[in-house]
Amino acid sequence: MTNPLSNAIDVVGVRKSYGSLQALKGIDFSIPRGEFFGLLGPNGAGKSTLISIIAGLVQADAGRIAVLGHDTVGDFRAARRLLGVVPQELVFDPFFKVREMLRIQAGYYGSGREVWPWIDEMLERLDLSDKADVSMRALSGGMKRRVLIAQALVHKPPVVILDEPTAGVDVELRRTLWQFMAELHAQGQTVVLTTHYLEEAQEMCSRIAILDHGEVKALESTRQLLKRHPFRFLRLKLANGGRLPDALQMLVASESEGTIELKLETGKHPIAGVFDALRDAGVAIEDVQTRDPDLEDIFVELTR
Amino acid sequence: MSPDQIGFLTLLKKEVMRFWSVLAQTVTAPVITALLYLLVFAQALSGRASAYEGVSYTEFLVPGLIMMTVMQNAFANTSSSLIQSKIMGNLVFLQMAPLGPWEWFGAYVLAALVRSLLVAVTMFVATLFFVPLAIHAPLALLAMFVLSAGCLAVIGLIAGIVSQKFDHIAAFTNFFINPLAFLSGVFYSVHALPKFWYMVSHLNPFFYMIDGFRYGFFGRGDVSIWLSLAWTGGFFVTASAVCLWMLITGYKMKR
Numbered sequence: 001m002t003n004p005l006s007n008a009i010d011v012v013g014v015r016k017s018y019g020s021l022q023a024l025k026g027i028d029f030s031i032p033r034g035e036f037f038g039l040l041g042p043n044g045a046g047k048s049t050l051i052s053i054i055a056g057l058v059q060a061d062a063g064r065i066a067v068l069g070h071d072t073v074g075d076f077r078a079a080r081r082l083l084g085v086v087p088q089e090l091v092f093d094p095f096f097k098v099r100e101m102l103r104i105q106a107g108y109y110g111s112g113r114e115v116w117p118w119i120d121e122m123l124e125r126l127d128l129s130d131k132a133d134v135s136m137r138a139l140s141g142g143m144k145r146r147v148l149i150a151q152a153l154v155h156k157p158p159v160v161i162l163d164e165p166t167a168g169v170d171v172e173l174r175r176t177l178w179q180f181m182a183e184l185h186a187q188g189q190t191v192v193l194t195t196h197y198l199e200e201a202q203e204m205c206s207r208i209a210i211l212d213h214g215e216v217k218a219l220e221s222t223r224q225l226l227k228r229h230p231f232r233f234l235r236l237k238l239a240n241g242g243r244l245p246d247a248l249q250m251l252v253a254s255e256s257e258g259t260i261e262l263k264l265e266t267g268k269h270p271i272a273g274v275f276d277a278l279r280d281a282g283v284a285i286e287d288v289q290t291r292d293p294d295l296e297d298i299f300v301e302l303t304r
Numbered sequence: 305m306s307p308d309q310i311g312f313l314t315l316l317k318k319e320v321m322r323f324w325s326v327l328a329q330t331v332t333a334p335v336i337t338a339l340l341y342l343l344v345f346a347q348a349l350s351g352r353a354s355a356y357e358g359v360s361y362t363e364f365l366v367p368g369l370i371m372m373t374v375m376q377n378a379f380a381n382t383s384s385s386l387i388q389s390k391i392m393g394n395l396v397f398l399q400m401a402p403l404g405p406w407e408w409f410g411a412y413v414l415a416a417l418v419r420s421l422l423v424a425v426t427m428f429v430a431t432l433f434f435v436p437l438a439i440h441a442p443l444a445l446l447a448m449f450v451l452s453a454g455c456l457a458v459i460g461l462i463a464g465i466v467s468q469k470f471d472h473i474a475a476f477t478n479f480f481i482n483p484l485a486f487l488s489g490v491f492y493s494v495h496a497l498p499k500f501w502y503m504v505s506h507l508n509p510f511f512y513m514i515d516g517f518r519y520g521f522f523g524r525g526d527v528s529i530w531l532s533l534a535w536t537g538g539f540f541v542t543a544s545a546v547c548l549w550m551l552i553t554g555y556k557m558k559r
Binding site: 018052055056057058059076077078079080081083085087089091092093094095096100104105107108109110111112151 | 306307308310311313314315317318321322325326389392393394396397398399400401402403404554558559
């Protein structure tokens, strides 16, 4: 029985080391039911280790994890039946055809013929219908990725973890996948996403954890996280090859093809002050744009 | 049927489907190899006196060859399945599934028994054209088949668990399985050996598997059928305990 009040995932004091490398240094957080949650971090941050521990592929040195209240070690059968994981690596079983593989996968989770219509629906939704009776080894990388997604969802798990599902896939699959996941989420499924495409996380996730060096650096709603950045950006294109006054040089964040981006700290560097400095220096402006910080700016700031 | 039972049966079915999809490799090829052994040895040693009165050398050879092929295929089925899944990376599908160590153990071992049975029956039928053999003690034959194939299936599972690449499995086969199988009295009776090698043969668990299986056909063996059953049964229990410990603790499987 699943406690209706339990979180989708509870991570409590999870530690994991590989020799002298501390991959996870005591991670604590919870993901409430129905959330679209982003787990972000640079390579080596500990995301995949954490997901592997949740999925039962790796043993934690300390701490515990529960899926909808079921401990992933002590009550692993219940926990795993409630969980679907799309692994990062493009793995497949070469002995089977697509539909065969999905039916086998459903069987592992105790599901029989009752999920066959759902399997056919997923094949349809993921544009795999014409590949249903094709051997796994004959599929392209993108098609294999679609099958991996279907495999994770075959037993209709209420909690789904997508470990970089769009790595190396084309735009069409990305769209198909996000549309499909948004629908499942709307039906109440909890989705946990790790990705290096931060615009995806910003668009899809309602809450985000940023992991770095095995620690949680930030854990907030996406909106709060975006507000947290005390900067905004001003893009200038100066007329007649004009040079930026020395007083503004310290604010330059980037420069490319004649466009200068200044990073302005809210309250400390008002935009009007920049314009005043330019006017005083006799520099004319050809074009001007402002940009609010996005998740990538916050990510860079937190994991620097 | 409970979800756990469905999971177990699915894994068993998948393991059977795996070897079934490459039947030419998994059943036909070993049967042909064993028949070639039979052809060559029966021709070369046809004049040799048999170990048992009233049993020709070719008749003596057949049960041992069947059992040797069964053992090699039981080992190959579990070990190759596991190492392929490890190397291809698709073992994660099983590791993430709600399957416990007993389901893993039961499904892999039973699938190996199915393949072994297929190999044994095919060989038996094929050899009927050369030497028609009667079965003297069907229960003993069945018990020795199940226990012996079970032993090698479990050892194959252990080999698959501890191995990280195909070379490791090949080392198990070349340095453990094949020497013990060839020196187990398949091609001769251990009574024909010098005393030292006669004694050494009695420490080889495969000897009891071959001898006990042969008893099923002739009602006679180099040692008592009970001793063969005890050795093989003891070996099966010990190997199974080690294998289950590995599966329960996640030895070499969980990082």
